[in-house]
Amino acid sequence: MCLPGGPSAPPPLLLLLLLLGPPAAQGDCNIPPEVPNAQPTLGGLSSFHEGSTVTYKCNEGFVKVPGRADSVVCFNNKWSEVAEFCNRSCDVPTRLLFxxxxxxxxxxxxxxxxxxxxxxxxxxxxxxxxxxxxxxxxxxxxxxxxxxxxxxKSCPNPGDLRHGHVSIPTDLLYGSSISFSCNEGYRLVGETSSYCSLVDKDVGWSDPFPECQEIFCPEPPEISNGFILDPRNTYVYQQTIKYRCNESFTLIGKNSIYCTVRGDQGEWSGPPPECKGSQIPKVTPPAQKSTTVIGSATKPTSTPQKPTTANVPSTKATSTQKPSTANVSAKQSSATPKTTSTPNGKGTVSSDAAIIAIGHTCITLTVLCMMLVTIG
Structure with a gap:
């Protein structure tokens, strides 16, 4: 209703809208409150709308107390309350190897x-x-x-390795290692080391223990005109073989070689000897004519004669001989007897002929003995 000469009143609907409408800045919050040992995460803002949330982060050296709130909310133009939630704490507990x-x-x-x-x-x-x-x-x-x-924890004692050695550098405790080696003449078959490690829920050796196998040499080389004494089926480390030549052959070089090892393979210590033909010349005895010495002599007459005694050099025995025939050569032969007369009229054997016959016999026997010794 308008009064005469006065201003007109606003419509009732407009007045209702003006009363219900909020002011332009109603519900906004400023910077969040300070919290001991913490800093808010603002994101560059200085004012926050109704319902906005700001979270705090603990300063270095402080840790959030479990179960306590670490943020605030803008509500009715002010921030919600928050208790102190950052406190001093030890770091994460020490990490131990054991x-x-x-x-x-x-x-x-x-x-x-x-x-x-x-x-x-x-x-x-x-x-x-x-x-x-x-x-x-x-x-x-x-x-x-x-x-x-x-x-x-400790692993079991490995014990002894047959034909080898077990080396334990430190101990048998968890994490330690042992190594294996074989004696000379044996090769190692398997792992060279093993570690004390986890086996199921306990400790044990990581690898099975190896074994030491004997090393054999190959068949020894054969030689021409010779042979091996006491041959065998197998030959092992440091075993020796000897060679011998056939009859009338001479051995050149060492008469033996032995089995040795290079790396894990067997080999012979050197080359075998050689057998070469003998260089000893053959001795042929001189040919001898058969000589017959008649030990009796006769007179021109048929009167029987006494036995004659002949003295032979280098022989002290003296014997009385009946008229006989001495064959000097190996073959028996007969010859016409020669007779010699003496001033006494008795027949005697020529001493020169006897000496020559005996000399030839000695030479022949000496040569034969030398041949037998050389051949034997």
């Missing part, structure tokens, strides 16, 4: 002063109950020094 954290502590990241964590032995180690298996977060927010409360 032990690991028990499962209940693996997901935890907040360790205030006085916190205690517990470990369990890793595979390959066993618990030494003389020492504590726990660590404590000290007041300076460092962990207490751990004792070696888990000891390495």
């Amino acid at each position: 032990a690991s954290l028990k499962k209940s502590f693996t997901k935890q990241n907040y360790f205030p002063a006085g916190s205690i964590v517990e470990y369990e032995c890793r595979p390959g180690f066993q618990r030494d109950h003389f020492f504590s298996g726990k660590l404590t977060c000290l007041q300076n927010f460092t962990w207490s020094k751990p004792d070696e409360f888990c000891k390495k």
